[in-house]
Amino acid sequence: MKKFTSVITTAGTAALLAAGMSFSGAAAAQQNDGLSESAKEGKELAFGRSGGNCLACHQIVGGNLAGNIGPALIAMKARYPDREELTGVLRDPRDKFGAQTIMPPFGAHKILTEDEIEKIVDYLYTL
Amino acid sequence: MKRLISSMIAASVLATGGAMAEPANPSDPEEFRQLMVDFYAERYPDVPFENYNLGVYAIDDDARSQWEGQMIFPATDEFVAKGETLWNEYRLPNGKPLSSCLGEAKGLRARYPYVNEKDGEVHSLGLDIINCQKNAGEDADKVWDPKNNYKKLANVLAYLASESAGMTNQVQADSEAAKKAYNRGKEAWFRRTGRLDNSCADCHQYHGGKYARAEHLHMNLGNTTHFPAFRYSKGSMFTLHKRMYGCVRDTGTIPPAQYSDYLRDLEYFMSYNDNGLELNGPNIRK
Secondary structure, three states, rough: OOHHHHHHHHOOHHHHHHOOOOOOHHHOOOOOOOOOOHHHHHHHHOOOOOOOOOHHHOOOOOOOOOOOOOOOOOOHHHOOOOHHHHHHHOOOHHHHHHOOOOOOOOOOOOOOOOHHHHHOOOOOOOO | OEEEEEEEHHHHHHOOOOOOOOOOOOOOHHHHHHHHHHHHHHHHHOOOOOHHHHHHHHOHHHHHHHHHHHHHOOOOOHHHHHHHHHHHHHHOOOOOHHHHHHHOOOOHHHOOOOEEOOOOOEEOHHHHHHHHHHHHOHHHHHOOOOOOOHHHHHHHHHHHHHHOOOOOOOOOOOOOOHHHHHHHHHHHHHOOOOOOOOOOHHHHHHOOOOOEEOOOOOOOOOOOOHHHHHOOOEEEEEEEHHHHHHHHHHHHOOOOOOHHHHHHHHHHHHHHOOOOOOOOOEEEEO
């Protein structure tokens, strides 16, 4: 986490948001201890560029070169005690944040399946 | 305040296609351009206006010093030289040079884009070159369109940019047709499209200055003056239309073709907003 701000500006990699760019699993492989199978898959989806690509906009512990368009995803249990509410944010963030939100409507636009969203939520609750 | 103006602009543009007489969404190009300048100035009060044409380097000191190093012996020189040769040696099927159709190279780029009152269309320098060739009966596979001869097109645009570098960007929008084109382009800037449901404004205005992964997002001005741009991460020259095409595609939208009405309207809107800035193409970007 501490490293984010310094790493970002000097990075030489051409990491575009573009879908289809392959994702190196190196970062995700770390610190997977204690995650359920479902949460592990959720983490991969959250970190990968073609799945959730949450790192494009959110800092998440263990994720390299994260963006800062949205808030850091931390303490999710405390902040979203109601699972349905958190799932709702992923399905269609416009319901909670208004039509102007930049966060994609992952469920409504079928970027992720319902099953994938549940797995990501399992992972978010480990943060 | 910032957020208020920005969401009002977006909301009214989106809701009404720009027609609504909201104070935050004037249909007059000059009034709206001023709002765009104010938006930038409010977020980055310390960035002088003349630096806006540096794109993200205006707001990113580290990247800027790296870029300054790259501009000492710029990679663009080679493309300019190739483009100059092409411009001088190419002949239309009637034996005449392109200047017979477009005028002399010096200052040519600085007269674009413009709206032709008769057809109501935005004229983009790249498309006018292509149309000169087509109208003169050039073989389809020899026309410098993005599909068949992209490199030639990009090289000539690099040369023509260099022949207007240092001039001031001053796109005109006096006619009714021009105002309409500007407002169509504005709508395109704020329109959210694709699977990601993002607009240009989402990334380059409301969230300008933030990071998408490792990419530092430039602000809402400085989109046009420096093209074509050599992208060192890709090792090749990007015309403005190729760049716009890529950004639309990345939102999960099937992009309109390069030089389509849609992208030319967008070019016109962004170019008009860059008025008063120095033309600084061809330039280098990540």
